[in-house]
Amino acid sequence: MRDTLDSSKLQTALDTVHQAGMPGIFAEVRDGADCWRGAAGVADLATGRPVTPDMRHRVGSITKPFTAAAVLHRVDQGDIGLDTPIGHYLPRLVPGERGAAITVRMLINHTSGLAEYLPYAYPSLAGFPAVGKTTPESLEAHRFTKFDAIELIEMGVAAPAVGAPGGTPGVYSNTNYLLLGQLLEAVTGISAEKCITRDVIERAGLRDTELPSTPEIDGPHSRHYEAWFGMIDPPRDYSVFDMSWVSPAASLISTVTDLNRFFDLLFSGELISPSALAQMRGTVPVVSFEGEILDYGLGLQKSTLPGLGTYWGHEGSAWGSGAMSWTSADGRRQLSVAVNLQRWHRLDASQRPLPHPIDAALAAFVRLALGG
Incomplete structure (x- = not known):
């Protein structure tokens, strides 16, 4: 039997992440019908404005489950074949x-062998x-650049393959x-952003979640x-940034509450069919950007x-923002957490990230929040 939520312990663990060097962190933890929301630190280093649990935040690649759900919804409708x-x-x-x-499946689970386009879109990377x-120089240069998805795809397709199709x-x-994203547009006749919004975000009732069309984040953030x-010292604010360079891959803005709601509905079979969810849970080994x-x-x-x-x-x-969202296999325990500093490590002589106190503090909070 899981422990009930201990607000004092959770808040202390969150405070510890802030004290370890994270400017601001906020989270929502759910255990069945019980819910805890907390925050620690600041949203703005210059003014001391505090972070709050209801803030909207760029959540990076947590966009991918939303895009995958939209594709699988089209699979359920008979418009797309996974294989x-x-x-x-x-x-x-x-x-x-x-x-x-x-195949479509290989795109969703990263076994296509297609290379990442990012180094070609950002020359300094x-x-x-x-x-x-790498150097971060082109982050500032491309803060307001509107990238074309077709051009980015062409960069990735033209780059040397990183594996054979379907290989692991x-x-x-x-x-x-x-x-x-282009697949969704081809089969629905509307943009990927509109399709994901209609078929996933709106169906889930996520009022504070969007795929942005402007560089700014609307609402409290x-x-x-x-x-x-x-290499950026002191760290620089990139909350205003054109996210067209990742669009249906990593541009989502959301809240910790909306993320928990999305995964709750996804895993309870309310967004895609049970058979599609079973396909979604079929895993393969994939090498991350960090190796x-x-x-x-x-x-x-x-x-x-x-x-x-x-x-x-x-x-x-994303640039300057991080998030994670986890749900237990039985669907009972959930954690969504957001932080407002990224790539906080320094590099050693071999150019590998050195351990940082934030690492241990964040891992301890995650473990506690997930029932440890």
């Missing part, structure tokens, strides 16, 4: 043998994901999800501080915590 080659739907974007070999070989481990790549491994092996399904990460069990959800990062 149909992407070349059937988008022959101009992925032509020839690759288009015939790469040419070494990405080898962070020590897969390699995490935003190119896959930009292609899924924190500044988003990017440190880029000490770690993820247990990855169709837009979902699976995490097993010793002594606690299995959790499903996703992690996300």
Whole structure:
């Protein structure tokens, strides 16, 4: 039997993350009908304005489960086949043998072999994901750049393949999800953003969640501080940023409450069919940007915590903002948490991130929140 929510312990653990160096952190934890929301630290380092649990926040790649759910909804409707080659739907974007070999499923679970386009869109990130070989200069240069999804996809398709179609481990790549956005547009006749909004966000009743069309975040929100491994010192605010460079891959704005509601409805079968949800939970090994092996399904990460069990959800990062959302396998325990500093580590002589007190404090909070 799980522990009931202990507000005092949860708040102390959240405070510890702030004291370890995180400017601001806020979260919602649910255990059945019980709910706790908390915050620690500041939303603005200059003014001392505090963070609050209801703030809207860029949640990065937690966008991917929303996009995957929209695709699987179209699978349920008979408009898309999971094992149909992407070349059937988008022959101009992925032509020839690759288009015939790469299926929709391979795009969703990152086993397509298509490379990440990010280093080509941001020239100063040419070494990405080898962070020590990159610089953050083009972040400022592209703050208001409106990227074209087709051009970004072409960069990823033209780059050397990172694997054979369907091979494992897969390699995490935003190119896959930009292609899924084009797929949704091709089969519905509306933009991916409108499709995901209609078929997922609105159906779930998420009033504070959106795929933004402007660089600004509407409503109460924190500044988003990017440190880029000490190369931006002091960390710079990127809460105003055009997110067209990731769109259906990582541009979502949401709240911790909306994230918990989304995953609750997803896992209870209210957004996609039970058969589609079972497909979503079929995992393969995928190499992350950081070189770690993820247990990855169709837009979902699976995490097993010793002594606690299995959790499903996703992690996300944008420039200066981070978030994670996890739900226990039985659907009872949920955590969504957001932070307003990213890449807080310094690099060692071999250009690898050094441990930071935030790491242990955040891991301790997550474990406590998930029932530890």
